[in-house]
Structures are given as C-alpha cells and as structure tokens.
Amino acid sequence: MNLIEVDNVSFAYTEGIPVLKNVTFSLNSGSVAIIGQNGSGKTTLVKLLKALLKPNTGDIFIKGVNTKETTAAKLAKTVGLVFQNPNDQIFKNKVLDEVMFGPLNIGQSVEEARENAIRALETVSLVDKKEENPYDLSLSERKLVSIASILSMNTDIVIFDEPTIAQDWWGKTKIKNIVRDLVDCGKLIITITHDMDFVGECFQRVIVLSRGELLLDGPTREVFSKEDVLRTAYLEPPYVTQLCRAIGYGGVFLSAEEFVKYYESSLPNS
Structure with a gap:
C-alpha cells in the first residue's frame, strides 16, 4: 500500500472554474517536489493531501484512509505540514511550548513530548533558544522553529511549503540536510517550492503542475531534461x-x- 494515492482528483473553489483537473499519482517513501507557477494548483493540492479540503471528484487515500472520511486533525499523526509563513503557524509564547504542542496534541505524554521537542530543536540548531519567545527570533529562525514543531511529531509524511524562503546559506544547508536525513529514515518528504536549485539538490522525484493539470511526473533528472515542456509551464531547470x-x-x-x-x-x- 502506498502512503498516498491520488486518484483522478478534481477541485474547484468556484463551480465551473477548476483549480485541479483529473490529477492522478501515488507516493511512497522518498522525496518529491511539486512545482509550478502561481495558480497552477500546488497549494490547493497540498491542502487536499492534508484533508483541509476535500476533492469535488476523485479520491485521495492517506495510508489507505479516504480523506473524505477523515479530518486534518485525525491525520495529524500521519501528515505534518510546515507552513510557508511561520507567523501563520506559531502561536505560543515560548519556543519549547510551540515545539511541544504538536506531540501533545497527538497524544504523547508531557515527558515524551518534551524529549521529542528538544531533539527536534537540536536538529535545527535552536535548542539554546528554547526558553525564548519565537517572535523575538529572526524570520529565518522562526521558520526553523516551525520545522522543529513538525519534526517533533515524527509523522510518516512531512510537507514543506516553500521551506527555503527567508533562509541564508546556513539555513538552506540545514534544511537540505534535514530533508536528506528524513528520507534516510524512510519518511515521505514533499515540498512545494519555486526554488529549483533546492529541488535539484534534494529531491528524487518531481511533479509539475500547469493550469491545474499534471504536466510531468518522474525522476528529477528526467523532468529537468525536458526543457521545452517546462517552458510551457513557465519553469526553468x-x-x-x-x-x-x-x-x-x-x-x-x-x-x-x-x-x-x-x-x-x-x-x-x-
């Protein structure tokens, strides 16, 4: 059984104006980048994978569970989503409390949640900031706090929304290493991003969306070899x-x- 099955999915916010049209693919462990210009349907697809939205037609299965029959809260043990803007994710007044919130919310004990939160903060090199207010940190550090808050939950699937935004070389290197380590642990890592260099360096598979349709899907090297097709989606290698x-x-x-x-x-x- 694949971790994710997307079967002929279509979705529209407004009737008659489709955002996604008949999208089909399956995902298991490894790293997958979903790319496309603004308006191609990337963010909507991620919301569907997290059960924040439900398909108008077609089905999405997460570890065999149809998202139409579950909720984002019930999927929290399986799917972790790191928001593009950490300010939309962070709401606690202390870094450690923020990173512990997810584990506690999915049923971990306080001791277990604290242990996992400390480990996650060590991974993003922010354990020394654990007692600080997240909003006293820089934007790039808040992004890393939001990543730690998902890592601490130890989900099988981790989705990163534009993870390299606001990151300097050190931050990008840290995130690349995190992605590679998670893949080595057998996780499924998904990103939606405009950073093609990040995709080329870290992701094994690329899905290209254009005007709501699946334009390309394959190994990263193969997808980036199709420059003429990418150009039709206003993308470059x-x-x-x-x-x-x-x-x-x-x-x-x-x-x-x-x-x-x-x-x-x-x-x-x-």
Missing part, C-alpha cells in the same frame, strides 16, 4: 543545469557538486 548546458555539456547536472565531480573525473590521470 536549476541554474547549474542551465549553465552546464550553455557551456556545452550535454548531461543534466543537478548541483554544482555533481558537475565538479564529473569534471574532475574526466581530467587526464584522474
């Missing part, structure tokens, strides 16, 4: 992919490190 293509390399390189390794291996006596 990662910068390193474009640069390597521009200077004459035919392969699809997804990170600078990948290209450097390839280049060094091609040198004489290497």
Whole structure:
C-alpha cells in the first residue's frame, strides 16, 4: 500500500472554474517536489493531501484512509505540514511550548513530548533558544522553529511549503540536510517550492503542475531534461543545469557538486 494515492482528483473553489483537473499519482517513501507557477494548483493540492479540503471528484487515500472520511486533525499523526509563513503557524509564547504542542496534541505524554521537542530543536540548531519567545527570533529562525514543531511529531509524511524562503546559506544547508536525513529514515518528504536549485539538490522525484493539470511526473533528472515542456509551464531547470548546458555539456547536472565531480573525473590521470 502506498502512503498516498491520488486518484483522478478534481477541485474547484468556484463551480465551473477548476483549480485541479483529473490529477492522478501515488507516493511512497522518498522525496518529491511539486512545482509550478502561481495558480497552477500546488497549494490547493497540498491542502487536499492534508484533508483541509476535500476533492469535488476523485479520491485521495492517506495510508489507505479516504480523506473524505477523515479530518486534518485525525491525520495529524500521519501528515505534518510546515507552513510557508511561520507567523501563520506559531502561536505560543515560548519556543519549547510551540515545539511541544504538536506531540501533545497527538497524544504523547508531557515527558515524551518534551524529549521529542528538544531533539527536534537540536536538529535545527535552536535548542539554546528554547526558553525564548519565537517572535523575538529572526524570520529565518522562526521558520526553523516551525520545522522543529513538525519534526517533533515524527509523522510518516512531512510537507514543506516553500521551506527555503527567508533562509541564508546556513539555513538552506540545514534544511537540505534535514530533508536528506528524513528520507534516510524512510519518511515521505514533499515540498512545494519555486526554488529549483533546492529541488535539484534534494529531491528524487518531481511533479509539475500547469493550469491545474499534471504536466510531468518522474525522476528529477528526467523532468529537468525536458526543457521545452517546462517552458510551457513557465519553469526553468536549476541554474547549474542551465549553465552546464550553455557551456556545452550535454548531461543534466543537478548541483554544482555533481558537475565538479564529473569534471574532475574526466581530467587526464584522474
């Protein structure tokens, strides 16, 4: 059984104006990026996966449970969603209380919730801020607090909404490492993002939405090789992919490190 099954799903906020049209795919463990321009249906799809919305037609199954027959609260043990704007997620006056809220809400004991919260704050390198008010932290730190609050729940599925927004190099590196570690633990990690470099470096599979329809779905390298199709959705591959293509390399390189390794291996006596 797949963790997520999306079967011929359509959705409209207003009758006759579809936001998603006949979308079908299945997901299991690993990392998946859902990309597309604003208005393509990405955010609506994530809300459907979290049961915040219900399909007009078609069905979504989360670990075999039809989202039409459950609620976002009941799915909280399975699906964790990190909001794009941490200010929409954070509401406690102390960082530790914020990160403990999710675990307590899904039935963990106070001791267990505290232990998991401390571990999550260590993961995002903010355990030294645990007694502070989240709103005394920078925006990038609040984003990491919101990530920790989901990590502490230990859900099988973690969804990141634009996780690299407001992050400097250190923050982006931290988030990339978190994604890779979660995948290594067998989790299903989903992101919706406009950051193609982040997608190229961290995600194994890419789903492209355009005007509410599923345009492409496949391994990241394969999807980013289809530049003509991406262009119809007003998308471009990662910068390193474009640069390597521009200077004459035919392969699809997804990170600078990948290209450097390839280049060094091609040198004489290497």
